[in-house]
Amino acid sequence: MNIRSVFLLTLSTLVLFISSCSNRPEITEQNVSRIISTLSSDEMQGRHAMSPEIDMAADFIAKEFSKIGLTPFDEDFKQTFTLYSIIPSQSSVSVNGNELEEHKFFSITNTDSVRWSLTDVTVETINESEDFREALNTYRNDDRSSIITVSEAHSEWFSRYRGYYSRANRTLDIDQKPNDLFVLTNDRVRSANVEIFNKIETQPLANVVGKIPGQTEDEILLFSAHYDHIGVVNPVEEDSVANGANDNASGVAAVIELARYFSKGPKPERTLYFVGFTAEETGGFGSRYFSEQIDPDKISAMVNIEMIGKPAVEGGNTAWITGYDLTSFGRIFDENAPEDFDFYADPYPNQNLFYRSDNATLARLGVPAHTISTTPIDVDQDYHQVSDEFSTINIEHTTNTIRAIARVSELLANGEVTPTRLPEESIK
Numbered sequence: 001m002n003i004r005s006v007f008l009l010t011l012s013t014l015v016l017f018i019s020s021c022s023n024r025p026e027i028t029e030q031n032v033s034r035i036i037s038t039l040s041s042d043e044m045q046g047r048h049a050m051s052p053e054i055d056m057a058a059d060f061i062a063k064e065f066s067k068i069g070l071t072p073f074d075e076d077f078k079q080t081f082t083l084y085s086i087i088p089s090q091s092s093v094s095v096n097g098n099e100l101e102e103h104k105f106f107s108i109t110n111t112d113s114v115r116w117s118l119t120d121v122t123v124e125t126i127n128e129s130e131d132f133r134e135a136l137n138t139y140r141n142d143d144r145s146s147i148i149t150v151s152e153a154h155s156e157w158f159s160r161y162r163g164y165y166s167r168a169n170r171t172l173d174i175d176q177k178p179n180d181l182f183v184l185t186n187d188r189v190r191s192a193n194v195e196i197f198n199k200i201e202t203q204p205l206a207n208v209v210g211k212i213p214g215q216t217e218d219e220i221l222l223f224s225a226h227y228d229h230i231g232v233v234n235p236v237e238e239d240s241v242a243n244g245a246n247d248n249a250s251g252v253a254a255v256i257e258l259a260r261y262f263s264k265g266p267k268p269e270r271t272l273y274f275v276g277f278t279a280e281e282t283g284g285f286g287s288r289y290f291s292e293q294i295d296p297d298k299i300s301a302m303v304n305i306e307m308i309g310k311p312a313v314e315g316g317n318t319a320w321i322t323g324y325d326l327t328s329f330g331r332i333f334d335e336n337a338p339e340d341f342d343f344y345a346d347p348y349p350n351q352n353l354f355y356r357s358d359n360a361t362l363a364r365l366g367v368p369a370h371t372i373s374t375t376p377i378d379v380d381q382d383y384h385q386v387s388d389e390f391s392t393i394n395i396e397h398t399t400n401t402i403r404a405i406a407r408v409s410e411l412l413a414n415g416e417v418t419p420t421r422l423p424e425e426s427i428k
């Protein structure tokens with residue numbers, strides 16, 4: 001090949017590259033501003049996952065997805081499911097013929113009633129020399145229903161855990177796991193009579209999920225942001241709505257704008273998913289449910305976006321990535337960033353942020369799932385406050401950040417780069 005043909009080839013590749021990029025719609029400040037101001041308006045009452053107003057937020061996102069022309073994940077854009085609250089109501093436990101006082105037992109149950117005698121369960125013991133917490137977790141997670149006697153030497157930890165498990169317990173799986181009863185006694189159990197009653201409340205919830213089919217359905221690039229927030233809180237100067245403009249209307253704006261960006265121009269190689277997760281703030285139930293409906297091995301990467309409404313402490317036009325060293329995801333963003341933008345490792349490793357957002361659920365299944373954020377979390381006065389308002393958002397910075405994410409995601413979408421999977425041994 002001579003110099004001239006190399007030149008022509010380079011030129012044609014360049015023209016192809018520029019034309020393929022320029023077919024994409026522009027990510028505009030107007031759209032970013034419109035989405036954040038709508039989701040963070042007082043009308044939405046802070047988007048608590050258990051509030052009626054959460055539906056307004058979900059409807060808004062679904063409508064945006066529909067206008068953009070995304071393919072609904074199911075019959076429509078909402079992936080609905082039920083969250084159960086199991087509230088201990090009444091119980092009586094007799095061991096060896098003696099009715100136990102309330103502070104001598106607690107149960108971990110996920111059904112409305114449990115009635116046992118000794119023949120229905122196995123009996124286990126946590127003795128003095130064992131680590132109580134470790135043993136409790138082992139019995140809690142095994143697949144048998146048990147009565148576990150706990151040595152009185154552990155009475156302090158026992159009463160702490162009793163306090164914890166006496167409160168409502170939220171779960172996605174009801175009637176599916178075994179039930180356990182912990183009894184504080186040094187005696188051997190010869191007979192038992194157990195009756196436990198729980199009140200069960202149900203809460204319908206919904207993720208909002210749209211997709212752009214790629215050349216293959218077997219490789220998925222997932223963009224996500226939680227759309228719920230903490231709702232109404234103690235009033236500060238008559239304002240009681242925690243608006244969640246930065247946390248996380250800004251992330252949702254990114255997901256919607258990335259959807260708009262990829263909706264026109266060349267068809268991506270990978271199938272793209274755009275997800276607004278619910279109930280992140282109440283235990284990450286949206287991402288947990290989502291992760292159970294999809295084969296995680298098909299997800300090539302998860303770009304989770306949290307709080308990009310304010311410039312990072314390191315400056316505007318920069319963003320950080322949680323769990324940077326765990327896979328090659330962070331390096332891919334770093335090396336392929338636009339010239340005027342920097343991606344780098346999360347500057348707050350002590351805050352454990354990798355495990356504090358929806359990405360962690362998918363990361364635990366091996367997906368290179370990371371959160372991109374710009375929030376100055378160490379100095380920000382508005383985090384989880386009524387002052388997390390639209391007026392504090394830097395729209396130019398937010399838009400630039402979304403553009404930078406779009407630019408690198410182009411390579412992930414067309415299959416040119418693939419982050420390494422999350423190694424099992426590095427998962428906590």
Ligand SMILES: [Zn+2]
Pocket residue numbers: 226247248280306307
């Ligand atoms: Zn958040």
